[in-house]
Amino acid sequence: MSSLHTLLVIASLVIGGMAGMLYQKRRNEAENIKLNKTAEDIMSRARKEADEIVKEGKLESKDLVYKGKQELDREVKEKKKELSQQEKRLIQKEEAIDNKMSSIEKKEEQVARKNQEAEDKLKSVDKVREEAENLRNNMINEIEKIATMTREEAKQLLVSELLEDAKIEAARELREIEEQTKSEADKKARSIIATAVQRCAPEYVGEISVSVVNLPNDEMKGRIIGREGRNIRTFESVTGVDIIVDDTPEAVILSSYDPYRREIAKMTLERLITDGRIHPARIEELQDKCKQELDKHVLEVGEQTLFDLGVHGVHKEITKLIGRLKYRTSYGQNVLGHSIEVARICGTMAAELGLNEKIAKRAGLLHDIGKAIDYESEGSHTEIGLEVAKKYKEDWRVLNAIASHHGEEEFKCVESVLVQSADAISASRPGARREVLESYLKRLENLEEIANSFDGVSKCYAIQAGREVRIVVEPDKVNDERLVTLSKDISKKIEEELTYPGQIRVTVIREARSVGYAK
Template sequence: MKDNKTKDLSENPGSPDKLSVSAKGGSASGGEQLKDQYLKALEKVSSLSRGDARKILLKELEQELENEKARRLAEAEEQIRAAAEDRARDILVSAMERAATSYVAEFTVSVVELPSEEWKGKIIGKEGRNVRAFERATGVEVDLEESPKSVRISSFDPVRRHIARLALERLIKEDRFQPENIESVVTQVKGEIDQEIRREGEQLALAAGLGGLPGGIIELLGRFKFRTSYGQNLAKHSLEMVKLASALAAEVGADVELTKAAALFHDIGKVATAESGEPHDILTRKILERFGFPEKLVNAAASHHDREEKKSVEAELVYIADAISGSRPGARYEDIEGYVKRISDLENIAKSFPGVADAYAISAGRELRVIVKAEEMSDEESSRLAQDIGKRVRSEVVTPGGVKIVVIRETRFEEQT
């Protein structure tokens, strides 16, 4: 017998693809010889050089590695995204739990209970003089028809409505509902409200954990109690914003104090919107710049409506907190904001004319009462003023139906003895 074994790599001995590789067992060099013979056989079959075969093999391996890497990256990205969503959800839920506040939507009517039905006659007065004097002094609308023992006070402006309610309650308590007393009581109540506004501002700043604020900012914050946005009380909304935004800032490692201040100030322009007519976020920027707050805080407070670019993580957090606070079921009523803007526009148009002392829109904006300075305008000029205001209203304000323009010119004769 022969000492070597022969292995055919082709089933057809006569074909050109027939390869024979002999391996002699027992020596270490036999393995190397076998490897060398295999490579030579492969070169012969494929007509490729050893270098070319290696390149093809490496290319195929590289492609397999790239595919495997892409697959694993996709899996890792999906795992990271899912984990990030879970973490973000946990952060938001935690922040919302810490910021949970009770909330009741506010509207534009206050009700004052009367001691008896006879008080309605006292409030109306002879030929309606008392109720007209009260409406003129307070800028509200008084409705005596709703209930036998109550009076409804209507106004889009919560400060006016609050003043009117307190003044009416005091006049009833003191039993002196006459025109000469009405003005003095209303003036007295207005002074008290100014002090209340400052106290409310200090309490809101304290509740938000912010101290050392300028007096002008404190006064503006105090007006939050009497301002609503989409039916949502501004003080409650802003305090909820502070809790939400600061909780989020603590979770993500942002500047908590700056975020807290920006959240509290973000709607500060709304208390001045009625006077200027500019968008409240623009007014927020102007107010904060006037009081010298740093730009990073100003941008974080003023960019929550995307009118300007958000330039920091803190600005993004204020935006998120505002969206959360305003999107809760029952938190806001969209039509109230439109109503308030329409009423403000009507009054601002009237006040823009020279000689006008004050103007009040009542009856849900269906009537505009304009009080002129008697010493500056004659009866004929007052008549022309009503026509001019009517033209401006028709061209600038979209109203559901017409608006009745009532110009009031009152001449008084007083003598001190």
């Protein structure tokens, strides 16, 4: 019974499965039919839409073709119109060219005709010229026969007379120009120098070769000398300055030709007196400190000098040398004050002449820079200063001013001439350097006496504060060749018999005059 039941269940399951499969199949077929129908509808709609799109495209394409054809026709018409206008213009140009060619041909014919006429005239002119030349030659021959002088001789005579007249006239004009120029130049020079001197007239203080150091009491002299003189020996060897201990109450004297070294010694001795400890080691220690302080002070003096004068771009070492000039004198004149005065005079004269004022001031300030170290180096202060300026690459005009301010080199620029003039103004003015009036006048008298002692001297004048002696000789006793030897002989005698600062210029003048009267 159970097996039958099982079979029935299996049979029912099989039948159910088959029925389900059949149902699914039919369902699928129905769906396929439905889908096919839907697809056909979609395709039909798509075909309709495509047909409509094609129709619209054909209409639009026709419209575009029509419009393009109209546009093309319009452009073709415009091009044809432009071509016709260009053709008209070309025709007009061709006509104008034809007209020009015809006129050119006419002109060429006229030119050819004129050339022919000109050739005919030239031939006739040549013939006339030849006849005139023949007549001229005949006349020259006749004149030579009458004058008993050839043509070349007559020409030379005429040329020589014309040249002589021209030389006389040129000499007269040249002399008038020279006199006028010299007069104007002298007036201008006097005005410039007067202006420069008026703007710069500093006071001078006479420097001497000794310095006095005051002492608190006379017992300090013994301490300065030290046991068996060891302190004073050490001081003199370290500083290079002599100490003079005499009967002067409460004072000792420092003596040295070098003011810079003397100032260091003075500072050292004053410090020793204030400190109270005076022995060799302390002397050396304070001397080093004072030297450093004075070096610093010297640099400050140099910088202040450059600032006051408006001179910039100077090397630090040259600035120190400028400050050292404060402790250097020349014939009693402070070299720094002299250099500042020369710089200001140069600047004033350069401004009046329209020259470079800065270069003129710089050259004037540095012209005696060699005097700051001439005690330490061999050679003149000019050579030493030139070497220092070259070392620190100063301007070539400054170099020339340094080298030429005593006439050792030629002037290569106007600034050098200004420096020499300003140097003479500053140095040779009476009172600028330590020289009493009596000795100054005596030196001028001696100069004139030496010059007058030579044979042939007519007049003699000491000028420029004794810096130049101008001598006028008798022309019948002294010829031109004798002038050179006479100036050298007088210079040599001045060198042998006189003592003077700087240099003296000897100028010998020989002048011949002839006076005539027109009646």
